[in-house]
Amino acid sequence: MSSRRSRSMQSGSSRITEDQITDLVSKLQRLIPEFRNRRSDKVSASKVLQETCNYIRSLQREVGDLSERLSELLGSLETDSDQASIIRSLLM
Amino acid sequence: MTPPARLNASASSPCRLRTRFVLRFLKTLVKIKRSTPPPPSPSLSLTSSPEKIGRHSQRIKLAAYSSMARAVGQRRAWSRALMLKLKLSDKRKNRYRWLAARKMKQQKTLRRGCGRILATKRNRSEKGSPSRSCSGVDELRRLVPGGEAMDLGVLLEETAHFVRCLETQVRVMSIIADCFP
Numbered sequence: 001m002s003s004r005r006s007r008s009m010q011s012g013s014s015r016i017t018e019d020q021i022t023d024l025v026s027k028l029q030r031l032i033p034e035f036r037n038r039r040s041d042k043v044s045a046s047k048v049l050q051e052t053c054n055y056i057r058s059l060q061r062e063v064g065d066l067s068e069r070l071s072e073l074l075g076s077l078e079t080d081s082d083q084a085s086i087i088r089s090l091l092m
Numbered sequence: 093m094t095p096p097a098r099l100n101a102s103a104s105s106p107c108r109l110r111t112r113f114v115l116r117f118l119k120t121l122v123k124i125k126r127s128t129p130p131p132p133s134p135s136l137s138l139t140s141s142p143e144k145i146g147r148h149s150q151r152i153k154l155a156a157y158s159s160m161a162r163a164v165g166q167r168r169a170w171s172r173a174l175m176l177k178l179k180l181s182d183k184r185k186n187r188y189r190w191l192a193a194r195k196m197k198q199q200k201t202l203r204r205g206c207g208r209i210l211a212t213k214r215n216r217s218e219k220g221s222p223s224r225s226c227s228g229v230d231e232l233r234r235l236v237p238g239g240e241a242m243d244l245g246v247l248l249e250e251t252a253h254f255v256r257c258l259e260t261q262v263r264v265m266s267i268i269a270d271c272f273p
Binding site for chain 2: 016020021024025027028031032046049050052053055056057059060062063064066067068069070071073074075086
């Protein structure tokens, strides 16, 4: 917490107030699926940040898994099949 | 709804970011597909080596992130940092390693933010630092590209946009993957 205050004191031109930080944290909280249904006053900022990190990591893991799946699918894709024509029609 | 109609519906929706990402990503996928030498016989395609699949999946993953970063463009700090980072790591594969190494030293802060995106399964254990005793903010700085150099307020805004873009990316990729039987 003290590091946050010292950081806001150091940045001269763009002074961030505590209210702005709270607003931004609550905006983040609305994005995280775990907290979307809970009331905002029950969740601390550090918990929001922690859950955000976990959520970002899980999304990146999903991207990795999906790209593995896509690479296997691409490998089995024939060049003149229906799927290829779907992709071609989307790109034109 | 047939899969092509689903994808076309997203193209006509007001979600222009998703459209831009989808178009770029699909173009890159076609490029990757074209650069793949076709297997000599159909039976071999099923038994492609795990190493080849791993390399391909890494290319596809990088294509997804770079398509998303380019779809966002210069508007966001994280997309600028990610594009720069991908360009530098691409240069590293070429022969101008000394130039890239010099730039890497200057952009050391960018590296830390993008380690997870560039890590493959093989070196993930070396690069990942799972349980360091630091606050949530430091962890977030490492996850968001370019996060090390940001103020806290900017970091939180960039995180929100980054999370939304990651969700879009995952949704689009899963729709594409579901297109195929």
